[in-house]
Amino acid sequence: MDRMIEIRWHGRGGQGAKTAALILAEAALKEGKYVQAFPEYGPERMGAPMQSFTRISEVPIKLHSHITNPSAVVVLDSTLLDMVDVTEGLPEEGIILVNTSRTSPQVREKLNFNRGKVYTVDATSISLSALERNLPNIPMLGALIKATNLLKIETAVISIKEKMGKKFASRIIEGNVEALKRAYEEVKGE
Amino acid sequence: MKEKGWKDIPIGGLILEPGNAKNYKTGSWRTFKPVRDEEKCTHCLLCWIYCPDSSIIVEDGKIKNIDYEHCKGCGICSVQCPVDAIKMVEEVKEE
Amino acid sequence: MARVVGLTGDEVAAEAIRQINPDVIAAYPITPQTEIVQRLSQFVADGLISAEMVRVESEHSAMSACVGASASGARAMTATSANGLALMWEIVYIAASLRLPIVMPVVNRALSGPINIHCDHSDSMGARDSGWIQLYSENCQEIYDNLIQAVVIAENKEVLLPVMVTLDGFVLSHAMERVEILEDEEVKNFVGEYKNPHSLLDLNNPVTYGPLDLYDYYFEHKRQQVEAMEKALRVIQGVGKQFAKISGRSYGLIEEYRLEDAELVVIALGSTAGTIKEAVDELREEGVKAGLLKIRCFRPFPGREINEALKKVEAVAILDRSASFGAEGGPVFLEVRSSLFEKTERIPIINYIYGLGGRDIKVEEIKGVYQTLQRIARTKRVEKRVDYLGVRE
Numbered sequence: 001m002d003r004m005i006e007i008r009w010h011g012r013g014g015q016g017a018k019t020a021a022l023i024l025a026e027a028a029l030k031e032g033k034y035v036q037a038f039p040e041y042g043p044e045r046m047g048a049p050m051q052s053f054t055r056i057s058e059v060p061i062k063l064h065s066h067i068t069n070p071s072a073v074v075v076l077d078s079t080l081l082d083m084v085d086v087t088e089g090l091p092e093e094g095i096i097l098v099n100t101s102r103t104s105p106q107v108r109e110k111l112n113f114n115r116g117k118v119y120t121v122d123a124t125s126i127s128l129s130a131l132e133r134n135l136p137n138i139p140m141l142g143a144l145i146k147a148t149n150l151l152k153i154e155t156a157v158i159s160i161k162e163k164m165g166k167k168f169a170s171r172i173i174e175g176n177v178e179a180l181k182r183a184y185e186e187v188k189g190e
Numbered sequence: 191m192k193e194k195g196w197k198d199i200p201i202g203g204l205i206l207e208p209g210n211a212k213n214y215k216t217g218s219w220r221t222f223k224p225v226r227d228e229e230k231c232t233h234c235l236l237c238w239i240y241c242p243d244s245s246i247i248v249e250d251g252k253i254k255n256i257d258y259e260h261c262k263g264c265g266i267c268s269v270q271c272p273v274d275a276i277k278m279v280e281e282v283k284e285e
Numbered sequence: 286m287a288r289v290v291g292l293t294g295d296e297v298a299a300e301a302i303r304q305i306n307p308d309v310i311a312a313y314p315i316t317p318q319t320e321i322v323q324r325l326s327q328f329v330a331d332g333l334i335s336a337e338m339v340r341v342e343s344e345h346s347a348m349s350a351c352v353g354a355s356a357s358g359a360r361a362m363t364a365t366s367a368n369g370l371a372l373m374w375e376i377v378y379i380a381a382s383l384r385l386p387i388v389m390p391v392v393n394r395a396l397s398g399p400i401n402i403h404c405d406h407s408d409s410m411g412a413r414d415s416g417w418i419q420l421y422s423e424n425c426q427e428i429y430d431n432l433i434q435a436v437v438i439a440e441n442k443e444v445l446l447p448v449m450v451t452l453d454g455f456v457l458s459h460a461m462e463r464v465e466i467l468e469d470e471e472v473k474n475f476v477g478e479y480k481n482p483h484s485l486l487d488l489n490n491p492v493t494y495g496p497l498d499l500y501d502y503y504f505e506h507k508r509q510q511v512e513a514m515e516k517a518l519r520v521i522q523g524v525g526k527q528f529a530k531i532s533g534r535s536y537g538l539i540e541e542y543r544l545e546d547a548e549l550v551v552i553a554l555g556s557t558a559g560t561i562k563e564a565v566d567e568l569r570e571e572g573v574k575a576g577l578l579k580i581r582c583f584r585p586f587p588g589r590e591i592n593e594a595l596k597k598v599e600a601v602a603i604l605d606r607s608a609s610f611g612a613e614g615g616p617v618f619l620e621v622r623s624s625l626f627e628k629t630e631r632i633p634i635i636n637y638i639y640g641l642g643g644r645d646i647k648v649e650e651i652k653g654v655y656q657t658l659q660r661i662a663r664t665k666r667v668e669k670r671v672d673y674l675g676v677r678e
């Protein structure tokens with residue numbers, strides 16, 4: 001791992017981009033890393049495009065500025081590809097992960113993005129079958145872990161159980177863990 | 191009274207001595223002073239109730255005297271007295 | 286043994302307050318402080334703290350309730366932001382004047398208008414003359430550490446002044462970071478028990494709070510407040526050292542970052558200090574002798590320490606996250622420049638106003654400031670005394 005990894009999450013209000021950013025940071029913390037996770041706050045409400053961010057580092061994080069050149073970008077909703085420049089600031093070797101049923105060459109073409117790596121996973125279908133609702137954040141977290149090799153999937157499972165344990169029934173938590181693992185297995189890219 | 195310096199007073203403007211308003215003699219503020227007629231007074235205690243400076247001294251339910259060290263001479267007692275037993279009399283200045 | 290957890294600035298403030306376990310909490314929610322109050326309410330509802338939670342109808346009432354509670358001998362705390370601080374203004378001064386050791390996190394937010402919920406220091410800087418001690422936090426760990434120390438500083442017999450612990454709104458309040466949390470017992474022992482020597486509820490020793498205080502004694506009481514602030518300088522340093530014994534983290538009035546041999550120095554406070562450290566590290570790798578002087582304690586102002594720290598410096602830039610309209614620069618600039626006036630050799634010193642209303646500040650922009658300092662050190666000429674970082678022309 002580089003000295004510091006910065007991740008930008010694109011989602012719509014209510015899809016759990018903030019929660020995913022936090023759970024990723026908590027899991028990394030468990031593996032002894034230094035972390036920062038924060039959402040972008042504005043007048044956004046349910047459905048509005050929003051972003052959240054995660055920083056993971058081997059050394060203490062001193063920075064307190066926004067993330068403008070993320071190492072990886074996660075897009076929770078493919079309809080955002082038409083509205084937001086999700087590749088903005090991505091470096092040459094950057095990673096982009098999109099929730100879509102399309103393939104990564106199709107996404108590359110749509111985004112006109114020829115650099116780095118593009119991964120895709122149908123997190124919405126996975127979520128609908130595991131949770132009977134479109135909550136793509138946790139499966140996308142699973143796919144991100146596979147695509148970046150940031151941490152062990154088991155650590156994320158522990159963090160999900162801790163974070164959701166207080167609020168949700170065990171059926172929902174188990175559904176999320178299942179979705180996490182399925183997306184971890186199913187993500188494809190190049 | 192010599193006023194104390196900042197090192198010698200309680201902090202925060204606190205007053206640590208309860209009831210020390212008594213030390214401030216306001217009796218000199220008077221131009222007229224209330225004088226009670228013992229003959230007329232029925233000891234109804236209305237003056238005691240109304241006095242804003244607690245200057246009507248009562249003992250065993252009867253008016254004993256007036257505290258001229260604190261009475262400011264406002265005259266409320268004289269107005270309230272139902273039997274006209276308190277007269278406001280001009281203070282005589284000692285030459 | 287410390288626990289390592291991931292908490293946001295608001296969450297860690299609430300956690301510190303839970304461990305301090307004050308007798309009374311009176312607070313009113315306001316963005317971006319809301320999560321502090323929300324969590325404290327939850328702690329009370331769950332029986333995790335024994336504090337009496339007063340759900341007041343405004344910040345004016347929150348501070349009023351704290352004043353009453355503190356005068357009665359209770360350890361009282363509240364928390365606020367921006368317009369909330371503005372609404373409690375009258376009582377903020379009264380808390381300091383009555384010498385009540387109330388501790389209050391202030392989540393820095395731009396003071397309207399136009400209305401804005403994001404970070405700048407216009408709220409707490411406005412309160413710099415209110416008689417409150419002000420400790421600024423760089424990151425979530427410092428929020429936690431500062432709050433625990435604040436209680437001990439405020440209640441010190443030589444001090445007896447209220448303390449604001451500030452944290453940058455959203456930048457810290459809503460950012461999760463790695464934080465080391467002490468054991469409940471360690472915090473409990475460190476803060477000890479609050480004993481107001483003049484409690485309103487001590488019936489055997491009646492006391493009057495807040496009597497009329499005119500030109501015969503008011504001035505003397507203000508002189509006492511000045512003295513208490515002066516004494517606080519030493520107490521804050523002492524408590525910072527004591528705190529190191531339980532946490533391993535030592536605190537002073539200022540923090541010197543790679544300042545030892547620095548020629549170009551930026552002075553700042555709050556979360557931006559961290560971003561500046563990053564810029565300093567990068568510049569050092571490029572061979573530039575850059576350094577940071579972080580002001581942790583803005584009130585009382587550590588003028589002597591700043592003078593000492595800037596002995597061998599060639600140029601200084603001061604970053605202000607608030608404007609002082611009509612003044613010759615921002616509040617930190619004015620204070621530092623005035624403090625350096627007595628130096629025999631004058632250091633060129635410039636001021637940048639930045640980050641108003643939450644405008645982001647980046648490492649690159651800070652490196653630009655050091656470049657300007659390099660030019661000033663070379664030419665010995667200051668072209669622009671006060672400038673703006675990150676504003677569009």
